[in-house]
Amino acid sequence: MAEDNNKNKQRPNLGNFKPGAKPPKFNPYWIYGVVIVIFLAINYFSFGGGPVKTTWNEVKNTMLANHDIERIVVVNRDEAQVYLKEDSYDEYADKLNTGFGAPSKIGPHFVYTIGSVETFESNLQEAQANFNDSDKVPVEYATVHDYFGELLSWILPFVIIIAIWWWIFRRMSKGAGGGGGAGNIFNVGKSQAKVFDKDSRVSTTFKDVAGLAEAKQEVEEVVSFLKSPAKYTKLGGKIPKGALLVGPPGTGKTLLAKAVAGEANVPFFSMSGSDFVEMFVGVGASRVRDLFKQAKEKAPCIVFIDEIDAIGRARGRNPNMGSNDERENTLNQLLTEMDGFDTNSGVIILAATNRADMLDRALMRAGRFDRQIHVELPDLNERREIFQVHLRPIKLSDEVDASFLAKQTPGFSGADIANVCNEAALIAARKDRDKVGRQDFLDAVDRIIGGLEKKNKIISKDEKKRIAFHEAGHATISWLLEHAHPLVKVTIVPRGKALGAAWYLPEERSLTTKEQLLDEMCSALGGRAAEEIIFGTISSGAQNDLEKITKQAYAMISIFGMSPKVGNVSFYDSTGQNEYGFTKPYSEKTAELIDAEAKALIDAQYERALQVLKDNAEGHRKLGERLLEKEVIFGEDLEEIFGKRPWVREELTAENQTVIEPKTTTEETDQATSA
Secondary structure, rough: HHHHHHHHOOOEEEEOOOOOOOOOOOOOHHHHHHHHHHHHHHHHHOOOOOEEEOOOHHHHHHOOOOOOOEEEEEEOOOOEEEOOOOHOOOHHOOOOOHHOOOOOOOOOOEEEEOHHHOOOOOOOOHHHOOOOOOOOOOOOEEEEOOHHHHHHHHHHHHHHHHOOOOOOOHHHHHHHHHOOOOHHHHOOOOOOOOOEEOOOOOOOOOOOOOOOOHHHHHHHHHHHHHHOOHHHHHHOOOOOOOEEOOOOOOOHHHHHHHHHHHHHHEEEEEEEEEHHHHOOOOOHHHHHHHHHHHHHHHHOOOEEEEEOHHHOOOOOOOOOOOOOOOOHHHHHHHHHOOOOOOOOOEEEEEEEEHHHHHOOOOOOHHOOEEEEEEOOOOHHHHHHHHHHHHHOOOOEEEOOOOOHHHHHHHHHHHHHHHHHHHHHHHHHHHOOOOOHHHHHHHHHHHHHHHHHHHHOOOOHHHHHHHHHHHHHHHHHHHHHHOOOOOOOEEEEEEOOOEEOOEEOOOOOOOOOOOHHHHHHHHHHHHHHHHHHHHHHOOOOOHHHHHHHHHHHHHHHHHOOOEEOOEEOOOOOOOOOOOOOOOOOOOOOHHHHHHHHHHHHHHHHHHHHHHHHHOOOHHHHHHHHHHHHHHHHEEEEHHHHHHHHOOOHHHOOOOOOOOOOOOOOOOHHHHHOOOO
């Protein structure tokens, strides 16, 4: 029992501490907090109590008049401290502070500001004029030094400056070095690249990349270079130094790079072009050097620079003429590093951009980026594969088919298709459905293309009629012309900034003939022509159509060389490397000829649109009235009014058209117009 008692005495009282629980970690910032609390306590709390502030009038009319003051001490020629007689202390107990802050009986008990010593002495002498000499209050003068306050006034500014300096550079070091700590201020020139190696692998593989067969084959070969370099070098070949992924936004360039990181069993350095640029001079070049230094140490490896146009833009185009451009210095260092390491060092550079025309020529030459991999918008088959990838996590109804969805999304990128799938799921959830159906996907496509539907927008009857016949003019001409895109759907329900919209199913083609461009231009002018025929006046509703056909007309003449008078010339610089583009590449006379040809081209198609609508006036009128009544019509309505298109190709038959039954009742029409 004695031993147990000794053990209990030696055992500390842990309170509610649970076995196995970690004690709280000591934080050095607690020390700063304690010091601040002590400082505030010293400055704002007087542990011995302090005198109560009063006024000269109270001292004169009460304390002096009742002979309660023992003495007055003038401190630092600024304030007067009043000491009460011991037998008078109780009379002022209600005015003095009570409790912890009450002044002691010794004093001082009251204090007030005197203004100046001369004024104080004059007032005191006047107040005691009728007093006996024994009753007059003695006055003392004292000088008190606040050594702590004076020292603090000298040190505090330097402490504040040092604290601000330390805080700023600590924040900078966290951003630059990534690890925090005061020493990381010197890491501002270090590389910002994220390293993916055997300890931190990327889960994306080539199986997650749908479509892009040719581009995927190219990057797969890059991975093969790193896995078995001897296979390619034994015949005297050299491993490419770099590959540039070029293509429109959202086509999967970064996804391809992630797949390379997931497939290759080598370190993968990933960073953005903007990570090189910093406010300090020379930091970008220093980070480039550090990046390639780390890459050489971990070779074989892959370095991926996303949005390389941030630093790779052509030199000599800086708007700050004559200044030391930090971006150009970074680019020069990048060019040197890419051409500096050994051929077979095993470091391959991957880069991505959607502005290849802006890149510097020296960056694009062989020996730096040996390969340019073009990642274009997906075609019909590739869109189907992309849909199959993004439809995996979605609960689908049996009517949803990836092939059908691929046909409804021409010109969509991979990112757009992912957005369609997500938007369709949100629409289905909004309607409290258990599965996502075909109509949800069609509504999502309409939402992305046309914008949010505005059913509450106030439109007068006259405006609504004009909009209906305007859109009917587009639909009529596009149905009757051979090369115009076939119509899928027309609506006069406002979406976004548009008061009406028409959906077409463009043909998948690589080349466009002059006849096809003219038919598309005539179809775009159908709305303006319909307004002139039906109402005898025109409105501002054709502004978007006119903007489109004006650009198209000038492109046909000055870029595609489709004007007999101007000739087979093209004034367009597709490379974007024209360094002497201060003037137009043609004379003023040619400019006038281009303007005249563009106007003649547009006028001819406008007259053609007028003639087509006049020849089919009855059908146009029926279509406009049906659109005004139902607000949404489909290709079946045009086929009923005008008949089948005789030149419809096999790939644009009913299988490729949007198969939606025409809406008749009010409830069904509301569902259709929610697209």
